[in-house]
Every structure is written in C-alpha cells, then in structure tokens.
Amino acid sequence: MSKSNRQRRAAKHRKARRDDRSMRHQAAEPDLFTQIRTALVDPDPLHLLSYVSSLLTAVDPRGKTHPFAPAGEGPDGPTREELAAMFMDVPTPETTALLSVVAELAGDDELLHARIRRELATRPEAGPHWIRRLAEASAYRAVRMAHVLGDGDNIMIGVRLGDHELTLVVYVDHNLGQLVKDAFVVSEPIAVILAQYQTIADEPDLIWEELSLADARAWVDEAIAIGAITYPPIETESWPGCRPLIEWIIRSLPEGGSGYQRPQWDSKKLDRLADRFFASQWGRSLDDADHRGLLESLLWYGTDYGPGDPLRWSGVQVEILFMDWLPRKVVAPTEYLAEAPELLRAFVCFAHNESDVRADLTEQTLAAIDYYAPEYQKIIRSPRPQGPAALLDALGEFDEPYWYQEMELETLARQVGGEEQLDQLDTVPLPDEPFDWSGIPDDVTPRVAEVLELADGCCDALLDVEYRTIARRVLARVAATGPAVFRRKARADTAAAAVVWIAGKANGQCELAAGRQRLRSTDITRHFDIKGSPSQRGEVMLRAADFPSHGYDVELGSPDYLTAERREQIIRRRDELREQIASDD
Incomplete structure (x- = not known):
C-alpha cells in the first residue's frame, strides 16, 4: 500500500471514530432519569431489566474490535466499571434502583458486584419490591x-x-x-x-x-x-x-450439562457412505475419480461445517456452500468445480432417502440448488480471493494488505522451518538419492519396501525425480519415527498413495503441481486403482512422523521436502512481500 493510500485509510478510520462518538452522544441526549422513572413505574420488571441490559451491552467490548487491529487498539467509550462509577457519584432513588439491577446483571464481576453492594448499603432502598428479590x-x-x-x-x-x-x-x-x-x-x-x-x-x-x-x-x-x-x-x-x-x-443454572453434539463421522464411516452413494441409483452414473474427489469436498463441508450431518441438506446450507465455501475453500480447475451442482443434486436425493427426510423438504433443497447454481458457475469462472485473502476480503480489509503480508511471510517461514531457513533458501534441484533405511525397525522393513516400490512407480509415472526423492524422504521419516503405522493391517497401495499425496500436497497446496501440469488426488487414486482419498491415510502418517500440524494444510517444515520449483516460488513471494512491507514503512 502506498503512503498516500495509508493516509487516506487512516483519515477514513478517524472520521468513522468521530461519527461513532457523535452517534453515541446523540443517543445519550434523552434524560436518563426520565427513562429510569418510566421503567420504575411500569409493573413489568422487563422494562427496567432490558434498559439496564442495553446499557451494559453498550460498554461491553466483545465483538467491537477488528481481529486485525493493532495490539492495544480497542473500542472507544467508558467501561462497565466507569459506567457504574458515574451512577455511584449521583445518589438518587433512580440511580439506586439502576445500581441494584446493574449489580445483579454484572454479577460475573465479583469485584464490581461487591463495590456496588457496599455503595447500596449506604443508601435507602428505592424502586419496586421485585428489585430487592432479583437474587431469588x-x-x-x-x-x-x-x-x-x-x-x-x-x-x-x-x-x-x-x-x-x-x-x-x-x-x-x-x-x-x-x-x-x-x-x-x-x-x-x-x-x-x-x-x-x-x-x-x-x-x-x-x-x-x-x-x-x-x-x-x-x-x-x-x-x-x-x-x-x-x-x-x-x-x-x-x-x-x-x-x-x-x-x-x-x-444461576447448574453446570455440567451437554451442549450441541455434532454427529460423529470418521473416515471409515464416510468411505462407506460414499460407496453406498456411488452404488445407488442416484450415484451409479457418476462413479469416477473426479466425482469421488469432489464428493470428498462436499462431505468435508457436510461434516466439518454447519450442523455437521451430511445426510441432511437445507436451502441455507446450499447457499453457503455455493456462494462462499466451495469457491473459496477448494482450489481446483473450473471444469472440476462446475460438476458440483449436479453431484449435490444426486447426493441430496440419496442422503435424504437414507435419513427419511420428507419429499417436500428434499424438493425445497433441490430448488435451492437450481436457484444458486447459475451464480455459482459465474463465481468459479471469475477471479476471487481464496484462503487468508478471502477472510480479509470478507472483513473489508483486502485493500489494506499489511496484515496479510505479515501473515503470509510467517506462513512461508513455517513451510521451510523458520526465518533463517527462509533467508537461506536456494533453488538447487533435489538429487536422485537412494532410500534411507537407517533407524527403520527390521520387522516393518518388508512392508516399507513394498510401499517404497509402489510410491516410486507412481512418482515415475505422474511426477518426476524430485517428487520421488521427497516421497522417499517422507516414507523414511514415517517408518523411522512412527513404525507402528506399518504394523497395522492395511493395504500397501493405500499407504503409497498417501506418501505421494503428502509430497505433492506440501508442494502445491490444495493441488499437486507437476511442472505446468496439475495433478489432483483423484489422479493418484486412479493410478493405484483405489477408492477413497489418500488424504485420510496421509493425515495418519503425518501425525505418526511428528510433522507440523496446520489443519488442512500440509507443511513439512523443511526445504528438504520442497522441489526446486516450489522453493523458487517461495523465494519470489518472499522478496515481493518484503519489498511491499518496506515500501509501506
């Protein structure tokens, strides 16, 4: 951002603060005592209770500070303690009644509660009888x-x-x-x-x-x-x-209760659900690698967002999925994303049939899919912010990229293991090196050798020598650090697919990058002729090998796992960000 832009932005913020103070001043003009007296003569306690509740809300800082605001910057205006002090300084029947209610509603602050009670003990009682029974x-x-x-x-x-x-x-x-x-x-x-x-x-x-x-x-x-x-x-x-x-x-209610319980869906349960769908009358014609990969994204949304039940879909969920979540979260070619409405229509019919949702509700959800699909098709064909940039854009801060620049630099450093490694990064291609067997227990060696052969074959067919080296390094670390992964009964081809997925995910974010060709996880499953996403087994391996965990991102924390192309991208972006930050100072 140029200095002139920053100055204009700062002026806009100062004006907004002045306007906010002016509005609060205008709101305070009506006679406070008149409002309190009106509330006190009303036989309904809710009049005064609501009035005091609104006063306490006005001085409550929750939700009023921008999450990207500089440290120490908070909302203007008095605190709850200062509000109470103003009423304590004016000993009248109106403020006595008001303080009695404030003491109860602000009872989570024991010090303030005790302070008000001490003040009230020096005053004669005021207000209707119900005020003295608030604690009951x-x-x-x-x-x-x-x-x-x-x-x-x-x-x-x-x-x-x-x-x-x-x-x-x-x-x-x-x-x-x-x-x-x-x-x-x-x-x-x-x-x-x-x-x-x-x-x-x-x-x-x-x-x-x-x-x-x-x-x-x-x-x-x-x-x-x-x-x-x-x-x-x-x-x-x-x-x-x-x-x-x-x-x-x-x-005042008892503790120890249970709140909202999200439905529990583990990877095996989701795999079985996907298999049932693609074997059903609604999904049979869609059973291919791309649709299976896309269904993974729909199930991710259906289980990890919203109500958390992928068997129940409403029009509101469809709106959020198509107008925000899918275009923002899933980075994939347009032709791939374009299949989502057709797939969701089929899946909703299947899911609502499984969960016995009434046909009328299903029709309403299908109508929502038809309604939002055209706009969704426009969105996925248009430039749009994604990831952290999308968050900032939603907050109205994308035109003020300082925070995004700092955040992205931290992400780049994390990917390579720290700021020092980020400074020293080079673009020397990774060598074609043999597999490192040191530290791998003998009892898992045969299984690891089987996985190694399969992973090498996939890299040779779909990727290149650098990816093969990365896959070998990942496999060696998993086998040495978490050998229990290979002592379980599991298919070698699934493990090999997971190793290749980790190598690619770490170098291409949501998609694997092989030169100018883009490779999706579905290409890996197609190569190995397996069902289900390699990401599920990959996440197990990442935890077993004690790799850094960053939610849905795969960041292996070292340049040893990055291709020359990926390191060149990081260096270029590092220099761009640092130049932008320096020009803003």
Missing part, C-alpha cells in the same frame, strides 16, 4: 425447538421472578458456527410461549425436546462464547442488547 430469580424449565434439517435450534427457558414470569428465547444457528444469531426475552410464562410457537409453526418437521437446566446452560453458554469472538458481530433488534440479561439467568 430462578429458571424452572427449558425446551429445545429444532428442525429435522438442523439449521438451528431455539432454546427456551422459563424464569420466575417473584410474582412475575419471563421466558428467554435464544436461537442457536449451526450454519454460522453454533453461535447466537438472535435472542429476546418476553414477559410471559414459557407454557404460553410454547403454545404460541406450536400454533404458528405447526409442521411435522419440528422437534420438541425438554432440556435439563444444566444442558440449557451449556447450549447457551457455548453459543454466546462463539458469538462473542465472531467479527463482525451479529446484531438484531434485540441481540446483543439482551445478552447481559440472558447471561444473568444462565449463570
């Missing part, structure tokens, strides 16, 4: 309302406050990561709210479940915690304004 508020019932497709759950909690009843309704959205997407509190018993929901949402696809109070606490606690670290924060008319009020009740 208790939840007595919790219910979960869910949908068979699993997009989200409403957690409803009934609360008694003296002669009054409140119901908390918290919507936990699974497509956004099990966070609170919306919540509100109403002055009605939970039985009344349940009856209203059951009348309005009278459909066979809803699930009603009584929850223990401990489980309700776990559900809501986890969803609030995830939402609090999400940027930009999700805001609705009532959320997060009611968050302090809901957290006050949740703190």
Whole structure:
C-alpha cells in the first residue's frame, strides 16, 4: 500500500471514530432519569431489566474490535466499571434502583458486584419490591425447538421472578458456527410461549425436546462464547442488547450439562457412505475419480461445517456452500468445480432417502440448488480471493494488505522451518538419492519396501525425480519415527498413495503441481486403482512422523521436502512481500 493510500485509510478510520462518538452522544441526549422513572413505574420488571441490559451491552467490548487491529487498539467509550462509577457519584432513588439491577446483571464481576453492594448499603432502598428479590430469580424449565434439517435450534427457558414470569428465547444457528444469531426475552410464562410457537409453526418437521437446566446452560453458554469472538458481530433488534440479561439467568443454572453434539463421522464411516452413494441409483452414473474427489469436498463441508450431518441438506446450507465455501475453500480447475451442482443434486436425493427426510423438504433443497447454481458457475469462472485473502476480503480489509503480508511471510517461514531457513533458501534441484533405511525397525522393513516400490512407480509415472526423492524422504521419516503405522493391517497401495499425496500436497497446496501440469488426488487414486482419498491415510502418517500440524494444510517444515520449483516460488513471494512491507514503512 502506498503512503498516500495509508493516509487516506487512516483519515477514513478517524472520521468513522468521530461519527461513532457523535452517534453515541446523540443517543445519550434523552434524560436518563426520565427513562429510569418510566421503567420504575411500569409493573413489568422487563422494562427496567432490558434498559439496564442495553446499557451494559453498550460498554461491553466483545465483538467491537477488528481481529486485525493493532495490539492495544480497542473500542472507544467508558467501561462497565466507569459506567457504574458515574451512577455511584449521583445518589438518587433512580440511580439506586439502576445500581441494584446493574449489580445483579454484572454479577460475573465479583469485584464490581461487591463495590456496588457496599455503595447500596449506604443508601435507602428505592424502586419496586421485585428489585430487592432479583437474587431469588430462578429458571424452572427449558425446551429445545429444532428442525429435522438442523439449521438451528431455539432454546427456551422459563424464569420466575417473584410474582412475575419471563421466558428467554435464544436461537442457536449451526450454519454460522453454533453461535447466537438472535435472542429476546418476553414477559410471559414459557407454557404460553410454547403454545404460541406450536400454533404458528405447526409442521411435522419440528422437534420438541425438554432440556435439563444444566444442558440449557451449556447450549447457551457455548453459543454466546462463539458469538462473542465472531467479527463482525451479529446484531438484531434485540441481540446483543439482551445478552447481559440472558447471561444473568444462565449463570444461576447448574453446570455440567451437554451442549450441541455434532454427529460423529470418521473416515471409515464416510468411505462407506460414499460407496453406498456411488452404488445407488442416484450415484451409479457418476462413479469416477473426479466425482469421488469432489464428493470428498462436499462431505468435508457436510461434516466439518454447519450442523455437521451430511445426510441432511437445507436451502441455507446450499447457499453457503455455493456462494462462499466451495469457491473459496477448494482450489481446483473450473471444469472440476462446475460438476458440483449436479453431484449435490444426486447426493441430496440419496442422503435424504437414507435419513427419511420428507419429499417436500428434499424438493425445497433441490430448488435451492437450481436457484444458486447459475451464480455459482459465474463465481468459479471469475477471479476471487481464496484462503487468508478471502477472510480479509470478507472483513473489508483486502485493500489494506499489511496484515496479510505479515501473515503470509510467517506462513512461508513455517513451510521451510523458520526465518533463517527462509533467508537461506536456494533453488538447487533435489538429487536422485537412494532410500534411507537407517533407524527403520527390521520387522516393518518388508512392508516399507513394498510401499517404497509402489510410491516410486507412481512418482515415475505422474511426477518426476524430485517428487520421488521427497516421497522417499517422507516414507523414511514415517517408518523411522512412527513404525507402528506399518504394523497395522492395511493395504500397501493405500499407504503409497498417501506418501505421494503428502509430497505433492506440501508442494502445491490444495493441488499437486507437476511442472505446468496439475495433478489432483483423484489422479493418484486412479493410478493405484483405489477408492477413497489418500488424504485420510496421509493425515495418519503425518501425525505418526511428528510433522507440523496446520489443519488442512500440509507443511513439512523443511526445504528438504520442497522441489526446486516450489522453493523458487517461495523465494519470489518472499522478496515481493518484503519489498511491499518496506515500501509501506
């Protein structure tokens, strides 16, 4: 970024801060005491409780700081302690009532709670009788309302406050990561709210479940915690304004409950699911290496994102998959990605049949696929940021690449084993070297020799001498460091495919790079005539050999595992990044 751009960017940020302070000043203009008096004469406790909750939300720093903001930079405005101190400095009946509620709703801060209580002990009581009974508020019932497709759950909690009843309704959205997407509190018993929901949402696809109070606490606690670290924060008319009020009740519930339980799908279970699909009437005509590889990506999304159940697909999940996740996450040729809508249509029919989802819901999901497919086809044919760049673009920071530059430099250093290795990197091709048998136990030598022969053959057929050397080095390290991998009953060709996949993945990110030709994992499975992705066995080997773990990336942490071409790419990008950073200083 040029200095002039940075100056313009800084000016825009300063203006935004001035505008924000101006808006908060305007919001503070109405007479505070008039609002408190109005709330105090209202027989409904929720009026004052909601007002105090909104005040505490206004000074809550959660979700207000950009994740890429410089260290120490935080939101402007008073803290919760400063807000309470302002009310302590004005001893009136209005502030006394206000402080009584603040003490309860801010009860997670024991020091602040004790400080307010000491101040209140010096003042005469003020406000309606229910204020003095806030500590006695208790939840007595919790219910979960869910949908068979699993997009989200409403957690409803009934609360008694003296002669009054409140119901908390918290919507936990699974497509956004099990966070609170919306919540509100109403002055009605939970039985009344349940009856209203059951009348309005009278459909066979809803699930009603009584929850223990401990489980309700776990559900809501986890969803609030995830939402609090999400940027930009999700805001609705009532959320997060009611968050302090809901957290006050949740703190009083018993601990030790269980929150959302993601369906468990291991690699074997997913392999069996894929085999059933490709043997079914819906998948039989699609059974080839490319479609099997693409299904791996759909199952990755279906198990690791959203609700986590690949047998249930909603229109919302389809939208996220096609409009964001697949174009951003999977780096592959356009013609390969273009097959996703047809494959997903077939898989949804199969999956919903297996999970007994009603035909009407299946038709709705298929209609969503048809609706988003044209735009998806445009997206995958257009230039677009991916990986960390896509994250920054979503945050509106891609035009301010300083943070991305620093992050990418750290990634390059990590790939080669550190900054010193990054500085000393060269482009000398790796030699054609023999396999290193040192340190490999005798009992696994025959199996390792079998895997070595197969891996060599794949590299000779699909790649080159450098990749063969890398594959040999990877295999030698796995066999010496984690020989138990070769003591298990497993096919040698699957192990060889995994070794080649590791070598290629480390040098070409999501795809293997062989000169100007691009090689997908499906080409490896086709060479070995095996089913299933080599990535699953590869991940086992990476852990056994104690290679660095970085999620879905394969970074072996040494130039010894990088081709000359890959090292040249790293050197070129290293120099570009350093030049850009220097020009910005």
